[in-house]
Structure formats: structure tokens, C-alpha cells
Amino acid sequence: MKKGIRVYNLYPKLVGHMDKWIEHFDRIQAMNFDWIYINPINYPGFSGSDYAIKDHYLYHPLYVTGKYDFQHPEKHVKQGNDLLKKVCKEAGARGMKLMMDVVINHTAFDSPLAQKHPQWYVRNPDGSLRHPGAMDGNNWVEWKDLAQIDNAHSSDRQNLWNYWLEMFVFYCSLGVRGFRCDAAYHVPADLWRFLIPRVKEQFPDAIFLGETLGCQPYQVIEVAEAGFDFISNSFKWWNLRDEWFLEQNRQYARRAPSITFPENHDTLRYAHETNGNQRMAIMKYALGAYICSSISITIGFEFGFRRQIHVVHTDPSWWEPALYDISSELAKINAIKAQYDVLQEDNYLDILHLNDGRLFGFAKESLNGKEKIVVLANPETHGTHTVRVPNLFYIMGTTRVEDISPNRKAKHVTDNFEHQLEPGEVKVLYATR
Template sequence: MTSARIYNLYPYLLKNFHSWAEKLDDIDFMNFDWVYVNPFHLPGFSGSVYSIKDYYAYSPVLLGIDYEIMEKEAEKYREIGDSFIRDFCKEAEKRKMKVMMDLVINHTSIDSDLIKEKPEWYKKNEDGTIKNPGALDGDKLIIWGDLAQIDNENSSDKENLWKYWLDYILYYAGLGIKGFRCDAAYQVPSSLWKYLINEVKKQYPDTLFLAETLSCTPEKIIEIIESGFDFVMNSLKWWNFKDEWFLQDYNKWTGRCPSLSFPENHDTERFAKEYNGDSRKAVCYYAIEAYFCSGIAITLGFEYGFEKKIDVVNTTYKDYEEINYDIVEDIRLINEIKAEYNILKEDGFAEIYDFGSSDIFSFLKKSLDGTEKIFMIANINTKTGVDVKVPDMFKIMEGHSIEDISHGHRMDEVSDNLEYYLQPGEAKLFYQKLK
């Protein structure tokens, strides 16, 4: 059974490599079992962490040195960077956590040395210049001029190109990296993913591959799943808990592969900014996402109500904010519950329970093997409490030994005719072990 509780340690919000390990005790306290770090490699001229110039060189900012110094003693600082990654992975393992890094193989920076060394690996425009990747933003096509698009599918030197990516993954796996978040996985050929995942798992069978699948159609997600991925991302963050689109899409592929949800990430607005510093809503939504899906992730600062949107070019340790609110204990308890029950470690078909109120979101879910059932009732209104009544709980939960396993106040006994006053932002979770 594959589950993941991921803490995204955005590397540039901390001063340097040395600062990373200092966060591990805090992350461990919150009961996360994965630490995911965004690209820490040498970026191209734009400075974007997703515009990688050299896959085997490290950011001079994180090394705490000037670029010129690193260039003069490249091999020395490569060894120093390797040592930092190796030691960080070991420190995480001491706390029973694993480290995940970004895998960006759809493009390089436009000033990467690979363009000169291996021009046949890149897509070209009609005039022979290197093609820049782009994406639609509504009806507008955005072209990223700092990036060069790799031709993973039709390169005349595809065999060596694919081998380059494999060697790259194996190199960092050898340093102790246990997981890879595959950036823009939908823009990379499925055949390449199958090759990479199969070959890596021959040497490192427990390696986890997480596909970025946001904005993908259900059909495309299924194609990606069939490439061998262990995890895909879902779009629960953008669901208002009412519209039908999310469940219609989700139910087309759920049960085939675990999925990851998140209240915010490095591409979105900060949750605290989006909801005006409402800590109750942060806890409520985190609980919903943690219990609905097999995987959950937060970004450094979510627990403290950080409000500045991460900028993959400009964010530095100087953007680390003062604490606006502290929900560390709530996250710790929710993660503890998630780690204890198998049904909370999988994705399955959810049945919405309609209370006839826009303030209440509630769902039922049975485990894929039919041995467990949960019933969640959440008051997403963080200003006003609400009375809920649920007749026939024993019938709904298919048993009489219902447990209240909520992270907050727990009922000593759950009766057949449930009556309960939900506090503003409160989430209740009921559990039944089925025979």
C-alpha cells in the first residue's frame, strides 16, 4: 500500500544547504514521512529553479558562494554539494523520513552547455533555432524564453538521451534520494517514463515516482498511471466541494493509483493569503484533503500561515515570514491518524452525503478491500457552528462498533441516531472496521 505525507521544503526559503537539516526535527514532529525539495541545481541566466543549466552542479546560492568561485573550482563544489545531499538524506532516514527531489527532463535552461554538446537532443524551430517550450494561459500562449525544449520522443540520438536521464536519476538515487517528483510528466513520452521507472527500480526497487498531472484529462492521467508511476496529483485543491466536475474526473481513474492533494504548492497563492489568515479553514481543509486521498503535501510555511507567494526566480531566505498562526499540532494529529488507518492511505470511490447545507461537506468511503469504512463530516464555515443529525448511522456504516477518530474532540460513543454540534471549521471522522 503506497501512501505519502509530504513536506515540501522549498530550498530557497532557507539560507543554504546547512539550514535544511535544521528543519528536519520540526517536519518529523508533524508526522510527515517524506521531505520534497524543489530543484537545487545550477540554474540558467533567468535564475528560475526550474531552468536547470547543469544537472550535476549545485546552486551557488545554496552553497553560500559566488558563481565565479564555483566555476573556478567546479569539481570541488560538486563534491561538496553531493556531500550535503548525502548527509541530508541520512539525517532524514534517522527520523524515518525519505527525501524526494524534482525531476525536470522536459527542458533545460536556454544557456545549458548541453545545447552545444548535444544539439540533436533538442527540438528546433523551422529556422533551426532551439525551440522554447510554452503553455496556454487561458487563450493566451505563454512562451518561456529562458527554457530549451528537449526532444525526448524524436531525437536522432534518443538512445543516448534516454541513457543520460537514467544515469542522472541513478546518480542521485545513489546519494540517497528515494523519490522523484516528475515535473510536467504529461509532456514527456510515456515510453520514456516506462523505460526510466523500470530501469531505476531494478536497482532501487522502493523508489517512488510522483507525476505532476495537474490540468490533465482523466484519459491522460490513466496513460501516465500505466507508465508505471506510483503516485499522481489530483485537483482537489480547486474543488469547491459542490460542483460535479471533480468527482466525475476523479472517479474515472481512482483505485488505479494513489493520488496526492495539497492546500497550496509553489505554483499557487498561499492558502493563508487566499483565505485571509483563517487558521480554522487551514486545519479543516487540510483534514479533508488528508482523509480524502492517499497522499497529502504542504509547502514550508503553510503551518505558520505564510502569505507571500513563492516565486521560483526571486524567493530567498529573506522572504521567510513571521508566524501568522500556528497549526503544527493539528497537522501532527491529522497525520498521525492518517498513518494509523489503512483506508486513509488509499484512494477509493467516495460517496457524498448531502446534508442540504452549503456549510457542510461530508463523504463516505469504503476501503478497496471492503474491510474498512469512514464517514467524514466537516463544517467548512469557520464563523458559525451547525447542528447535524444523522439517522441510521449503523446502517450507513454497516456496523455497530463505530469509532470517532477525529483529531479534535472525540465522542465516547457513537449512537445509531447521531446528533452533534459542529464547531466552526470542525471536521469529524468516524471509522468502522467491517468483518
């Protein structure tokens, strides 16, 4: 099973021209991330949404010219391709790879593909293009700027599927090595089984991340079994108590590695949710990193940005003054995560019941049974608490236990372990057998 990855989501509209992306690469590298993920960068439809792609081979002008000049985007294709190659090369020079967002279950409603290949789209009874949508409570909401692709039943399915394959291969040829596949569960599993191995035949180091948030358990399993290297994880919404996350963990942990995040482009900023509490931000990141095989942040998380990303309106003027800077703490957590197999894998969690539920703890074993961790955390915003773990050596299955926490390491770990946990502090105890 593939080891976990550490992903920095550089939201392109917040930064601008591709050359400006590269200006962030040194500090991203210093935080020990090994992937840079960018949201869709292709030319958008009339709504301007990043996820309403009009043409898969044209670029949003902001990233190529630095301006919102939507006239004649075809003039800037070579420049865009060269810039993307440069971005991938600069990331590679720093030991990182580039992952891009792809959307293949719909296009912009005004995409030329609808005229060139009308049989590629789902149609209403009257022959008009069908808008995709979703339930919002009891109401069905249609996205009027989108047209739904008929990946499952198109009468020209082979040419449609080859179109997607050629698109993936093209961006791999420019240096892209990862694909975050938006709403992967809305795409037939057979299409993924067609695409993923064929891309990897030509580019064996390519990876595929299936976005599976909000879907049914059987859909997550279908995506995991369709060849994806990683699936999404809902840890962000877990309160560290409710059973639903543990049930998901039991269902998915050994099917495919999962990636979590404290915030993304669809959620509120974590600093907004916690009223700028940097201790809570560090704790949320640390627990996600230790529980899940893979972890991601959105640009600005490290600085306490509060303004939520908007897929239409965000632009470089939305860059905020730093509320705080936790870059060095993220670097320590990532360095620890990269060092141990058990921190780069998903496996079942054994919850430890501590201090009448005021503290949080769990044990997790590596898939080969050779490593084990016990993680202890104080999720309270105020107040230090003494955590006690009797019979720690029994839990770990060995007396050779060490403290690998990023800060305040215990020099000696005893069988009846005791530690004063500060607000937001996360303690990591490790054993190898």
C-alpha cells in the same frame, strides 16, 4: 497498490544552505511527515528560475556555499554531493526520506547540453532551439528561458534516455529515494516505462510522483499507467460542491494513489486566500488528507505564511513571522492518517447531503472493503451547526463505529449520530468489518 505518503515541501530557496535544511528536520518529524520534498536544486540558467536547469550535476551555490556566487560552480560539486548525502542520512535517521524535483522535458535555454548534444532538442524550421510554452486563455505563451527536449523523436534517443537514467541513478546513489517529475504528461509514456523499472531494479524503494495538474484526463491516465507510484490531485481547487472533482475521482481513484496540497510553489498561499483563518487551514488539510491517499504542504503553511513562493526571486530573507502555528494539529491528522488503510488509499466518494448543503460529508471505503469512514465538516467560517446522520450503522455496514477525530471525540457513536460542528471542524467516524 502503494499506500499514501505524507510530504513536507521544504522549498530550498526559502531556507538556504543544505545544513540549514537539517535544522527543520526535527519539527518536520514531530508533525509526522514521512517524506521531505525539495524543489530543483541544480545550477540554473540565465533566468535564475529553479525550473530552468542548466546543468543536472552542478548545484545552485546557495545550497552549497550559502551565497549567490555563480562563479565556478564546478569547484563545489564534491561538497554539494557530500551535503546531499548528509541531508538524506539525517532525514533517514528521523524515519523520513528525501524526494527531489526533476525536470526532463526541457532544460535552460543556455544549457551546455544544447551544444554537446544538439540532436537532443526540438528545433524550429530555421534550426533554432524551440521554447516550450502553454496556452494562457486564447494566447500562446512561450518560456524564453527554456529549450524543449526531444524525448520522443530525437535521432539520438537511446543516448538521451540513458542520460536521464544515469541522472536518476546518480541521485539515488546519494540517498535520494523519491522523484517528483515535473509536467510528467509532457514526457512520452514510453520514456517513463523505460526509466522507472530500471531505476527500481537498482533501488527498489525508490518512488515516482507524476505531476499531472492542468492536463487532459487521457494524459493523467497515461501517466498513471506508465509506472508512476503517485499522481497529482486537484482537490485544492474543489469547492466541495461542484461535480468536476467527483468525476475526476471516479476516473482516477483506482488507477494510482494521488497526492493533494492546500498550496504549492505555483499557487497563492492558503493563509492569503483565507485572510489568515487558521481554522480553515486545518480543515483544508484534514479534508485533503482524508479524501486523498497522500498529502503535502509547503514550508510555512503551518505558520500562516502569506507571501507566494517565486521560483526566481524567493530567498531566505522572505521568511515571515508566524501568523499562527498549527503544527500540533497537522501532527494529529498525520498520525491518524498513518494508522488506517482507508485514509492511505484513494477510492470513490459517496457524498452525504447534509443541512441543505451548508455542511459537507462523505463516505469512503477501503479498497479491500474492510474499513469505512464517514467524514463530516463545517466549511463555514462562522457559526456552529448541528449535523445529523440518521441510519449511520446502515451507511457503515456495522454497529461497531468509533470516533477517530483528532479533537472532540464522541465517546459513544449512535445509529442516529448527532454532533455540534464548530466552524472548520472535521469529524471522522470509522468502522472495520
